[in-house]
Amino acid sequence: MCKKNKVAVLLAAYNGSKWIEEQINSILIQKEVELHIFISVDKSSDNTLDIVRDFSHKFNNITLLSYGDMFGGAGPNFYRLFRDVCFDEFDYVSLSDQDDIWNSNKLIESISIVENTNSDAFSSDVVAFWEDGRKKYIKKSYNQKKYDYMFEAAGPGCTYLLKKKLAVSFAEFLIEKNKKKMMLPDLHDWLIYAFSRSRGFRWFIYDSPTMLYRQHSLNQVGVNSGFKAINKRIDLIKCGWYGNQINQMCFLLEIKSPTITKSFIFFNFLNLRRRFIDSLVVLFFGVLGFLTFNM
Numbered sequence: 001m002c003k004k005n006k007v008a009v010l011l012a013a014y015n016g017s018k019w020i021e022e023q024i025n026s027i028l029i030q031k032e033v034e035l036h037i038f039i040s041v042d043k044s045s046d047n048t049l050d051i052v053r054d055f056s057h058k059f060n061n062i063t064l065l066s067y068g069d070m071f072g073g074a075g076p077n078f079y080r081l082f083r084d085v086c087f088d089e090f091d092y093v094s095l096s097d098q099d100d101i102w103n104s105n106k107l108i109e110s111i112s113i114v115e116n117t118n119s120d121a122f123s124s125d126v127v128a129f130w131e132d133g134r135k136k137y138i139k140k141s142y143n144q145k146k147y148d149y150m151f152e153a154a155g156p157g158c159t160y161l162l163k164k165k166l167a168v169s170f171a172e173f174l175i176e177k178n179k180k181k182m183m184l185p186d187l188h189d190w191l192i193y194a195f196s197r198s199r200g201f202r203w204f205i206y207d208s209p210t211m212l213y214r215q216h217s218l219n220q221v222g223v224n225s226g227f228k229a230i231n232k233r234i235d236l237i238k239c240g241w242y243g244n245q246i247n248q249m250c251f252l253l254e255i256k257s258p259t260i261t262k263s264f265i266f267f268n269f270l271n272l273r274r275r276f277i278d279s280l281v282v283l284f285f286g287v288l289g290f291l292t293f294n295m
Helices: 020-028 048-058 074-084 106-116 164-179 188-198 226-238 241-252 262-271 276-287
Strands: 005-013 033-041 062-064 092-096 121-129 135-138 161-163 203-214
Touching: 005 020, 005 074, 005 106, 020 033, 020 048, 033 048, 033 074, 033 106, 048 062, 074 164, 074 188, 092 106, 092 164, 106 121, 106 161, 106 203, 121 188, 135 203, 161 164, 164 188, 188 203, 188 241, 226 241, 226 276, 262 276
Parallel strands: 005 033, 005 092, 033 062, 121 203
Antiparallel strands: 092 161, 121 135, 121 161
């Protein structure tokens, strides 16, 4: 009988009492793997903590990390999980939001693809769904580009699966930056992808969904769907947030080259984002001067 792969599932929670039970239950029924869920609850005003504590008492493969810190976002909460969880006994590390629904074969399918493609990390397409019953296929598996990791994540972080070697390397990176009290980007999934690609790790983006990606008013990022969502992202570019995140990413990862200038963006825009329309957006705002830095 084949030995089952051991997976550490990192779940960041905050005011998620409405959905977190369904999410945890969908993780617990994963097929053909041995898993342990580590949950960090940001200081909440609902009963998320009580729900998670009950789960941790009921299941010996669920650990609730110490409670009381206010992280202020999913990113810092996930960074805490990477710093505080020991991965020694695991083969893989997976990330989970608090409000999605995983396919029952999500982990084993991800592991099989990582092993068959000789990759170090995995992400995938998703099916977004809304409370009114709507569903939408969200494709993230466009061909990877030379510099895409400097400008976007590999997809929703909740689809990520990392080999232990990569997860440990990223955790050590976070611990080092934390000791130096360096600010980290808001978006953990983008930083993980940028770290991985810039360090030479192989990343595979799967062209099939592995989970249902819940959409609601409290999503920190969510699906880029509809004019309202698109306008919100354009506003983030125009106000300088997107450019600052890129700048911070390059500084943290010590990416000295290429320097992001107007001419670099103009001549390389097709290598900056995976989706063509997104490349055009970067070109447009880059030429206008919203995305240029002196590194």
